Amino acid sequence: MGGILSNLTGSPETSESQGCNIFWGHVTRELYEVFRKYDDGNGRIPLCQLRKAFNEVHLYPSKSQIFEMVQCAVEYGSPCEPDHVTFGEFCILVTELKNHYHNCHNIITPKPKSLYREKKTETDSIKWKKRENTTHFQVFLGGSCNPTTWRQELAIPFLKSHGITFYNPQVQNWRPELLELEAQAKENADIMFFVIDKETRGISSMIEVGYLVASMKQVILVLTEIEDNDTECKRVFTEQEKSDLCRGRKILEDLVERNSVPVFTDIDTALKCTEIVLNQGLRVQDLDLQHGAQPVIHGHIPVGETLLQMREAFNSMDSASFTTVDDQQLTPQELKLAYKSCTGKDLDSKWLKKKDKHSKYYFEEFCCIMVESQVQPGTVQKKITSFISTIFGKFSGHSSCSMPCHSEKDFRDVYLGGSCGDSNWRDKIAIPILRKNGISYVNPFISGYNQKLIPIQVQAREKCRLLLYVITDRTRSLSSMIEAGYYVGLGCKVILCIQQMKEGAMIGGEKISECGVKDYARGRAYLADLANREGVHIFEDILETVMYCVSYLQEIPVDTGY
Incomplete structure (x- = not known):
């Protein structure tokens, strides 16, 4: 990549003279020392190095969180390729995650709406x-x-x-x-x-x-x-x-x-x-x-929302309508408005004195100014916390990377988990019956798998009162069986429909080997066994399963969640 990203490998003076100043205080300077260790030489950190960079500043995100961060970075047009982040983006992501860690005493692992039998650690x-x-x-x-x-x-x-x-x-x-x-x-x-x-x-x-x-x-x-x-x-x-x-x-x-x-x-x-x-x-x-372990702290928290909303605010102020992100800049007045739309506060004019009054500002600079402007002696963490909280409060629930929303209207009755691929049980059987009975649902079916959907689908299913998993005989359904086993172990209300894969089964036009049929049959048998031990209802017929879900949901009070 050319443009402003290549400037980040130079000195502060070089970066500023070429139009993009990334050093606005001690925080950005300290983070740059970490950034440069993992920079691929083009002013960006590749996905494969990002977790190490976070670990260096004592942050320990999960793999899914790392992937989610990168996806949020490109959601509104990061100049990077999909599997990289720039320095400014890195600064915001670090600030956001540090805020979560600082508030760890207030962070309660969200309980799925379908939880009805909470398990406790044995003494x-x-x-x-x-x-x-x-x-x-x-x-x-x-x-x-x-x-x-x-x-x-x-x-x-x-x-x-x-x-x-x-x-x-x-x-x-x-x-x-x-x-x-x-x-x-x-x-x-x-x-x-x-x-x-x-x-x-x-x-x-x-x-x-x-x-x-x-x-x-x-x-x-x-x-x-x-x-x-x-x-x-x-x-x-x-x-x-x-x-x-x-x-x-x-x-x-x-x-x-x-x-x-x-x-x-x-x-x-x-x-x-x-x-x-x-x-x-x-x-x-x-x-x-x-x-020798790779620790994970608060691996359930959605991340990247702050960065996504800052990009949205920056783009909305772009009156010049630049065709490429590399060229996108804001005037001082536009930068102030973008800052205010994120924080609800006015940007101190002292930050604009670091550049010529006629200069324009790249998104990288917006990120660095945002981080540094919240860090003042004696009130560092308080201001960062306020900054992040303000952005979340203004924009929550606004995008595909949204933070969990706890409004009752966001909950659904049933999660339609299970087989996708060659299976059409959702459209042919489940959805018509659920609609007829006024039952809300989440349909996770997608035509193509994308890793960024993992945390999004977790949030969706954990807002449902009932988790239905249909394991058909025409799909491998490995991911669905893993999910089902997890939520059974968690103590959630799970309903299973398990159909046995038969010898000579065809999936996606491919014949499953004899060894494969045995392996997938053992998986189904194991899931059924642990479900039976936990008192989970198991069916073989899809229609019968869906009708049971309807009767169950109609019998329980809406506000209990179980």
Whole structure:
């Protein structure tokens, strides 16, 4: 990229002489020292480095939050490519996230509207009572099984050498009586250690991890990405299935990080952190960078709204109607109006004296001025908090990246989760019946998947009183099964319709392999089993399922949410 972005690699004097001054005080200077470490040489930080840059200023967003920030940056025309942020954008994003951390005592993790059975963390005394008459293993080794060898080659030798007891469910000679022992081991283990590797689909394991994290179990998760040459049963995954598997992993990662649980990418580091948790009496959520973990703080909070609204205010004042973002500038008067539209306050004229009175201002400068103008000696955090709160108050609920809205009118009756793809059950069955009965709904169906929709869809489903998941026999439905398992574990009102995938099934014009059919069947069976244990209603017929949802919603009071 050319234009103003290339100026950011120069000195303060060089940047200013070329028309864009990015240094307006000590905050922007300090942030620039961080920015330059991760700058790709074109005055921008690429998506792959953005999380490290935030960590350097002691901020720990989730992967979904990082992606959401970048999407909000380009929503109204950032000069960057979709997977980068500029210096000014970085300053605003840092300020916004720091404000959330400062107000952490006021931040309450939002409870889904469908929550009806809130689970609580077990006390040590309760755990010991449950273990009195059962064998207690410190670590349960869950996750990918055959043909993987991570248990025998890595996990078991490490745990033995450190005197850590474990239960390995992968045995050569399986017997029915092992079911009870495995269930007890899961129930009583201090750590649920799960590896979802790239050699297997890991369907049941991913559903189980979502359920366990929602149930507030201590989970250490190692998650690897599917690559082009990865195989199942010695056959390379098709592009279509690989896309579904990758989507499922991203959904799981988001749900786990929303609970401030770090996700690992290598087994050795995860094992070392397991030892640390057990020996030091830490929670998995307490692991940090020094331990080798990637911590997440407040992973459920929507971010990027401030930046999006500032871009909107800046664009609305552009009387010259420049055709490119690189050329877009405001006069001093227009800059004052943009500032006032964001904060409701007048901009102190002293900030405009740093440039010639006839100079114009780029959006980068608007961002830097906005940050610095709120930072004054003795009132730094108070003013930043006021600034962010003012912008959220003026613009909330205004865009695709909007903050959660708690107005009753924004709640819906039912979330139509489940199969998409070849399935048309929403349009053909569910929606006509719901409309006929005056029942509101959220339809998450999209023609094409986009990662930026993950946090948006979470916000939408958590405003619904009932979560319906239809798992048809004509779709893999991995992501939907992971979501369903998570919300069952959380204690939400979930209704399931599960149809079994049959041998020779075709999905998207592709025949599912025999190994694939077995894997997806096991996933459906596992979801049904955990749902049965939690008292969740399960159906096979879609029409019957929808009619039950209607009768349920008509019987419960509207204002209870359960």
